[in-house]
Amino acid sequence: MLLSLFQIVDVLLQVLWWIIIIQAVLSWLVVFNVINTHNDFVRTFFNALDRLTRPLYAPIRKILPDFGGLDFSPVVVLLLIYVLRILLAGVARDLVLSGTM
Template sequence: MIIPLLQIVDLLLSVLLWIIIIQAILSWLVAFNVVNTHNDFVRQVLFALSRMTEPLYRPIRRIMPDFGALDFSPLVVLLIIQILRSIVLPAVARAAIGG
């Protein structure tokens, strides 16, 4: 019963991982003027990605020191996701199976 639930959680964490990676790449493209933010589609994609990830970044930004223009909160969130996927979920699965 719990294994399918853990698979869904793993899938959601994987999707979130890709959302953060896409947001980072898109923000770099905007920073280097490769992508124009005056384009409505680009602006809407950036806005949507920001709305999805900002609740995850906000608590980390409160804890981490200010590094000026560098924002390490996406990196911290990616690290937390990887820890959850590689350590926590397998441990929960093993505990649920009883081994």
């Protein structure tokens, strides 16, 4: 049961990983005017991704210094997700090996 919970959390972290990647790439495309935000679908999709990721970025943006227009908060969040996934996999492996599952 606990292993299933770890797997669910891992899948959710993977989904969050891809949401952040898509949001970052989409924001670059908007900044470089490759994608036009006057399109209703693009604007709605972009705003939805922004609303999903803004709470994750806000605490990190407070800590990171200003890099002159470059936002490194998505990179920091991706690194934190990666570390969290490694830790969860280690805990799950230890639980399986110890036989407490």
